[in-house]
Amino acid sequence: MFAITAARFDADDPVSALEAGERPGPEPREGWTTVRVRAASLNHHDLWSLRGVGIKEEQLPMILGCDAAGVDEDGNEVIVHGLVGDPTAGGAAPGVRPSLLSEVYDGTFAEKVLVPRQNLVPKPPELSFEEASCLPTAWLTAYSMLFGKADLNPGSPVLVQGAGGGVSAALVTLASHVGHRVYVTSRSEAKRERALSLGAHAVLASGERLPERVDAVFDSVGQATWKHSLRAVKPGGAIITCGATSGDAPSAELTRVFFLQLRVIGSTMGTKPELEALTRMLAATGLRPGIDRVLPLDRAGEGFRAMAEGDLFGKVVLTP
Known part of the structure; x- marks a missing residue:
């Protein structure tokens, strides 16, 4: 599958450490499910990862991305809560270390992402996949x-x-x-x-x-x-x-x-119940995330560069 990875670390020019290309698809894991990504959004966390913050060199290449909205294996439209092991979502399975996606487990800047089933929140029909992908971080x-x-x-x-x-x-x-x-x-x-x-x-x-x-x-x-x-x-x-x-x-x-x-x-991110409440609030009120630009996944570098330079207002969304 096509994915965007941190291939190395570069503190001075983090965008140069990006790599786009084919990666192995996710392998089945008990209690986890594969989500076909329809949209994923960029965060400063992704730039820090390229600088070597939060992950180690022996973990590379690591697929980046904390946020996504897509379709699960049962055909449900879902939002991915990117905090693996969040106790408010039912706790982590034995051996699962609490972390954000792309720190220990591959992230969302790919055609598919593997996540615990308990990390999925229903996407309301009122929100587009692009809008929904902006919510989890x-x-x-x-x-x-x-x-x-x-x-x-x-x-x-x-x-x-x-x-x-x-x-x-x-x-x-x-x-x-x-x-x-x-x-x-x-x-x-x-x-x-x-x-x-x-x-x-x-x-x-x-x-x-x-x-x-x-x-x-x-x-x-x-x-x-x-x-x-x-x-x-x-x-x-x-x-x-x-x-x-x-x-x-x-x-x-x-x-x-x-x-x-x-x-x-x-304050860091939020809980799964808070994400569910936020999603309901936006569906009911008509409030929507501001999106600066939507880019195909193979142009992710443009979005990373805009974030690094502060040349944006609102979210950068990537679509496989």
């Missing part, structure tokens, strides 16, 4: 941060650091839909305008002072925005972090954290 992460971690009251002011990425776009869409006053920062004027179109209350240049302090900051950028996040939040407020695309070693500013009694909360 970026949109699920945003849903879990907003509804599972932030502990917000209706109408709360919030800040989303950075515009354009899949998580940020999902946060703006979901938070504005439920009535929060959403501020968004970005270095790009074009991306700030796009954030307004998603429902943002106001947009600002990166690092610019907000007109008010917020109850929660959602930060996937890390080092470049951390100081601003600490100064944007109210005393007792929360900073929910799910990534560090600009680096993970900012000054912690612990004095500010404990004097203002701030809550710093880490």
